[in-house]
Amino acid sequence: MHDQQTSRGLRRAHEDPVWVRRTLIVGAVGTMAALVGVPLVNVFVEAFAAGPGAYWDSLVNDPDTFHSILLTLMVAPVAVGLNLVFGLAAAWAIARFRFRGRAFLTALIDLPFTVSPVVVGLFLLLLFGRQGFFGPWLQAHDVKIVFAFPGLVIATAFVTFPVVARELIPVMEALGAEEEIAAVSLGARGWQLLRRITLPNIKWALLYGVILSNARAMGEFGAVFVVSGHIAGKTDTMPLRIEKLFQEYNLPGSFAVASVLAMLALVTLGVKTALEWKTRRELAEGKRLRAAGGER
Amino acid sequence: MIDVNRRVLPGFGLSLGYTIFYMSLVVVVPIVAGILKAADLSLADFWHAVSSERAIAAYTLTVGASLASALVNVVLGALVAWVLVRYEFPLKGLLDSLVDFPFALPTAVAGLVFSSLFVQNGWYGRFLVPLGIEGAYSRLGIVIVLVFIGFPFVVRTLQPVLEGLQRDVEEAAACLGASRLQTVVRVTLPAILPAVITGFALAFARSLGEYGSVVFISGNMPFRTEIAPVLVVNRLEEFAYTEAAAIAIVLLTISFAALFLINLLERWMARYHA
Numbered sequence: 001m002h003d004q005q006t007s008r009g010l011r012r013a014h015e016d017p018v019w020v021r022r023t024l025i026v027g028a029v030g031t032m033a034a035l036v037g038v039p040l041v042n043v044f045v046e047a048f049a050a051g052p053g054a055y056w057d058s059l060v061n062d063p064d065t066f067h068s069i070l071l072t073l074m075v076a077p078v079a080v081g082l083n084l085v086f087g088l089a090a091a092w093a094i095a096r097f098r099f100r101g102r103a104f105l106t107a108l109i110d111l112p113f114t115v116s117p118v119v120v121g122l123f124l125l126l127l128f129g130r131q132g133f134f135g136p137w138l139q140a141h142d143v144k145i146v147f148a149f150p151g152l153v154i155a156t157a158f159v160t161f162p163v164v165a166r167e168l169i170p171v172m173e174a175l176g177a178e179e180e181i182a183a184v185s186l187g188a189r190g191w192q193l194l195r196r197i198t199l200p201n202i203k204w205a206l207l208y209g210v211i212l213s214n215a216r217a218m219g220e221f222g223a224v225f226v227v228s229g230h231i232a233g234k235t236d237t238m239p240l241r242i243e244k245l246f247q248e249y250n251l252p253g254s255f256a257v258a259s260v261l262a263m264l265a266l267v268t269l270g271v272k273t274a275l276e277w278k279t280r281r282e283l284a285e286g287k288r289l290r291a292a293g294g295e296r
Numbered sequence: 297m298i299d300v301n302r303r304v305l306p307g308f309g310l311s312l313g314y315t316i317f318y319m320s321l322v323v324v325v326p327i328v329a330g331i332l333k334a335a336d337l338s339l340a341d342f343w344h345a346v347s348s349e350r351a352i353a354a355y356t357l358t359v360g361a362s363l364a365s366a367l368v369n370v371v372l373g374a375l376v377a378w379v380l381v382r383y384e385f386p387l388k389g390l391l392d393s394l395v396d397f398p399f400a401l402p403t404a405v406a407g408l409v410f411s412s413l414f415v416q417n418g419w420y421g422r423f424l425v426p427l428g429i430e431g432a433y434s435r436l437g438i439v440i441v442l443v444f445i446g447f448p449f450v451v452r453t454l455q456p457v458l459e460g461l462q463r464d465v466e467e468a469a470a471c472l473g474a475s476r477l478q479t480v481v482r483v484t485l486p487a488i489l490p491a492v493i494t495g496f497a498l499a500f501a502r503s504l505g506e507y508g509s510v511v512f513i514s515g516n517m518p519f520r521t522e523i524a525p526v527l528v529v530n531r532l533e534e535f536a537y538t539e540a541a542a543i544a545i546v547l548l549t550i551s552f553a554a555l556f557l558i559n560l561l562e563r564w565m566a567r568y569h570a
């Protein structure tokens with residue numbers, strides 16, 4: 001009796017009263033609804049305001065918009081591919097070896113997250129633009145980088161390059177090198193090691209890194225805005241097209257393009273949630289097996 | 297173990313070499329080029345370019361709006377993180393996934409949507425504008441989109457720390473006679489404070505460079521709603537390349553200072569938790 005009272009008193013002291021709990025939950029759900037939920041619904045409502053026919057029209061039958069979609073579909077995979085190779089190399093070097101300057105290199109990888117995309121674009125312009133350092137040489141050899149496809153790729157790659165590496169490094173550090181060392185001692189060579197041991201171990205983190213960096217690449221605005229020269233039907237990617245239609249007061253068209261990118265964001269989140277769920281289950285499974293005395 | 301790895305595992309030279317090569321090509325070379333370009337200006341011209349009244353108004357607005365939005369995010373982020381870690385309620389998993397939405401949504405889409413929500417006949421504007429609250433084409437609008445952009449940082453920094461807190465510490469405080477409020481303020485809050493500060497700094501640093509979303513909602517009026525990245529673009533469109541580079545260098549310096557501070561904070565936090 002006395003015991004029960006104490007424990008109830010204890011619980012009251014480390015658990016919040018019901019009214020506090022309810023108020024905080026309502027506050028948090030309200031915040032998320034106002035900040036994320038309503039804007040998300042708004043994108044699709046505005047996009048479909050004039051009906052699905054008009055929606056389809058503004059995406060496919062507007063040649064400049066259609067071109068921007070194709071361009072984004074070409075720029076993003078190249079940038080993601082570059083990120084992927086870089087991410088694997090950087091994660092292998094940083095998570096598997098200790099060397100002088102390792103902390104500095106890790107900090108440097110985060111750099112694009114802090115540098116304003118506009119500044120990135122400007123610096124690329126100063127490098128490759130007509131008045132830039134390589135400008136005269138590029139012009140003499142008739143190579144176009146800014147206001148053309150290569151510039152869009154470089155700008156996108158700069159802004160998104162840490163994404164894959166940042167997903168991989170913590171996972172590879174947590175995994176440790178034991179399996180790889182064992183494989184090497186059993187005679188595995190470089191590519192064999194990568195293909196048979198490392199890649200299967202990190203596949204989910206790698207997949208998420210690729211998907212996230214793809215979402216970032218398709219949505220990149222600031223850096224691409226500066227280096228593209230916004231030539232409609234030529235160098236406008238989807239986000240740039242959104243801005244141009246907005247400036248032309250073509251809101252339905254603008255929202256139609258925006259809704260496609262919003263769907264991409266939703267898919268990205270869906271994949272992330274599914275992968276997290278999967279990883280948690282695999283972890284639990286491993287724990288269960290170990291507890292049962294079995295070797296994994 | 298450290299030296300064993302390098303002797304045993306292959307690919308050290310190749311992977312490190314490629315990492316350094318790629319980063320120099322994509323990151324270091326453009327930044328050096330920008331700094332060299334700004335160095336074309338004499339010191340007096342540089343000072344003139346970066347200290348014009350319009351530029352100073354832009355820096356002040358950028359830093360001020362970033363600080364304001366990061367502060368709002370500390371409150372909202374702490375609320376959401378607390379609720380997600382401590383309470384059970386329906387659709388909690390969905391709420392948790394949606395926290396990352398601002399990371400995944402292109403900034404241009406965010407800017408477009410928020411400006412359309414806050415204009416006079418928008419979903420929010422029709423209630424707020426009659427009350428005199430102008431969310432679109434105002435400084436308030438800039439803070440609002442920056443809150444959206446920086447929101448996940450505070451939640452995602454706080455969540456693991458809150459999950460790792462030992463409940464028995466709070467129980468001990470209760471046993472020793474502390475009220476619930478005293479426990480939260482004197483025991484829980486100090487333990488999560490470093491994470492709160494890190495989340496704040498990350499949201500702040502992210503907001504400093506934001507361009508895509510702000511350009512839609514701010515109206516970009518010089519001296520009033522023009523942030524520093526927008527000023528860089530405007531100078532560029534006037535073909536004032538060196539001046540644009542000079543302002544960009546100032547912006548870059550502010551970002552680096554913020555990054556440096558975050559690194560110090562993280563180191564301090566690691567020691568605090570050790």
